[in-house]
Amino acid sequence: MAAKPTSSISVSNPSDFKSLHLSQNVLKAVEDLGYQSPSPVQAQAIPAVLSGCDVMAAAQTGTGKTAAFLLPSLDRLGHARRGQGPLMLVVTPTRELAQQIDEVSSVICRHTGHHAVVLVGGVGYEPQKKALKKGCDLLVATPGRLIDLLNQGFADLSQVQTLVLDEADRMLDMGFIRDIRRIVKETPSSRQTLLFSATLSDDVLSNTRELVHDPARIEIAPKGTAAETVDQYVLPLEASEKNAALPRLLKLEGSERVIVFCRGKHRADGLCRKLRKAGITCAPIHGNRTQNQRQHSLERFRQGEVDVLVATDVLARGIDIPDVSYVVNFDVPGEAEDYIHRIGRTGRAGESGWAITFVTEDDYLDLRDAEKLMGKVIPTYTRGQELGLEGGTPWFKEGRNPKEKLPNKKARKKMAQQRAAAREAGGEGSGATRRVVRNSRQRGSRSQGDGPRRAQGVRQEGRPERVSRGSRPSSQAKANGDGNRSRTRRHPGDHGGARASARR
Incomplete structure (x- = not known):
């Protein structure tokens, strides 16, 4: 039985990578990656990994966790024979993270002579099967695709010497714990296990305790710590103002290299249509997009071909996109920790950045959850009047x-229903609000038996209530929104120090 994690280790922060006892080949890779000095998580994790012990590490996003496990692991990893391997396995929750890990590993492998293979969903099986048949030293995989190829007999994990569970808390949130346990069962018990996460919460510790043996525990930042390089603001507004506020904000503050987070795949697509209509180039990224579409959107954003990425939380964890100007939370995330991960897309690697969160009355308590987690109040954005709200x-x-x-959640639900009923009585309810009110009316009519259900606007059993044509855009309007791809560019001098001081 695995022992409980040891207390947090303390290692002095060296000024350069040479003092971490990495080989000359890996130090050359460090130069190619552009690292000047190790980050705190790298300074503590690299010696622990090189020592051969299991590691459980938690650090904020954007602190170099990927290099913290790849550099020392590949430094001490042998080479598989042709047709065999992998000797090292990295499991990560999303395709984008797998691609990012592959990009870093490819630089290191050029100097160490290792061969890497990536397994992700959204692409064909045959190229991946052929790659596994040839053999590899390093395998980077998402849980679902790896399980599929294990079941088909194309993946063999019996030679794994080093197992890395990247973004462990995210994989638990996404329901991958059974897949993780199945994958771990396929690896030798003598392996070295490295678990990297944004937090080492009680949930992470309880679900992964049996996967590690007497690990060194590294915590760079406590739970709920946001990056200090990110200035945060909130913009209180009514739900009916959000759609108009977003393009106005982007034109006021500059739209280049901005990530907009929202809830739901359809909302992301809808926001893209509205932004294009306003002359802002953008691209959506969410779970309904294929791997090629998602990767294409990321590349276009990195290269400056589109100014704005509109994303669901699929992009919130671990993706390293340099020089993001700022982040907009169009919707407040339902989980407080997701707020920290979202705003962590800017202000990375010591650079400064800022984030603004749209807050409606229905989002207010979710905002309070994030503030409670961080232990601080987020200041109000001071240029709201310039948006014409x-x-x-x-x-x-x-x-x-x-x-x-x-x-609690029960009290919040009741409060939301009361607000929805009040708005409905005033004739200001949105489509979503009207559905909440219909549901409450439906419960009342069933218990009291008063009047036909259709007369009260309640859904009939087995049939969804139709939304009136006036509450959704027409197909022609959608076509017009999709077809408008004009773009505007702001000059670098249009915003900067004056903008920052005005926000404050």
Whole structure:
């Protein structure tokens, strides 16, 4: 039985990679990667990995965790014979993370002579089967595709010497724990296990304790710590103002190299249509896009062909996109930790950045959850009047207490229904609001037996309620939105120091 994790280790932060006892070949790879000095997680993890012990490490996003496990692991890894391997396996939750790990590993492998293979979903099986048949030293894989190829007999993990579980907390959130345990079962018990995560929460520790043996535990930042290089702001507004506020904000602050996060795949596509109509070049990235489409969007964004990425939380963890100007949370995430991961897409590798979060009355308590996790109140964006927002926000409290006890989920649901009923009575309810009210009316009509259901706007059993044509854009409007691909560029001098001071 695996022992409980040891207490956090403390290693002095060296000024260069040479003092970490890496080989000359790997040090050449460090130069090619452009690293000047090791980050805190690299300074502590590299000696631990080189010593051969298991490691459990937690650090903020953008702190170099990928290199922290690849550099020492590949330095001490042997070479597989032709048709055999892998000797090292990295399991990561998303295709984008797998691609990013492959990009870093390819630089290191050029100097160490190792061969890497990547297994992800969204692409054909045959090239991956052929690659596995030839053999490899390093295998980078998402859980689903690796399980598929294990079941088909094309993947053999019996020679794995080093197993890396990357973004372990995210894999647990995505429900991969059974797949992870199946994968681990296929590897030798004598392996070295490296677990890297944004947090070492109780959930992570309880679900992974049996996977590691007497690990060195490294925690660079406590749970709920946002990057210090990111300035944060909130913009309180009414739900009806959000769609108009986004393009206005992008034109006010500059739209180049901006990531917009939202809830839901359809909303991401809808926002892209609205931004294109406003003359802003953008691309969506979410789970319904194929791997090639997602990778194409990322490449276009990196190369400056599109200014704005509109993404769901598929992009929130671990993706390293340099020089992101700022992040917009169009919707407040339902999980407080996701807020920290989202804003961590900017202000990476010591660079400065900022993030702004749109907050409606229905999002307010989710914002409070994020503030409570961080232990601080996020200041209000001071240029809201320049966006032409007219709706009042009496529900928004400036003097918030981040330690205040918040209502539980049951109480929040009741409060949301009350707000929806009030808006419906005032004739200001949105389509989503009307559905909430219909549901509450439906429960009341069933218990009281008063009147036919259709007369009260309640869904009939087995049939979804139709949304009126007036509440959704027409197909012609959608076509017009998709077809408008004009773009505008702001001059570098249009924003900068004056913008930052104005926000404050």
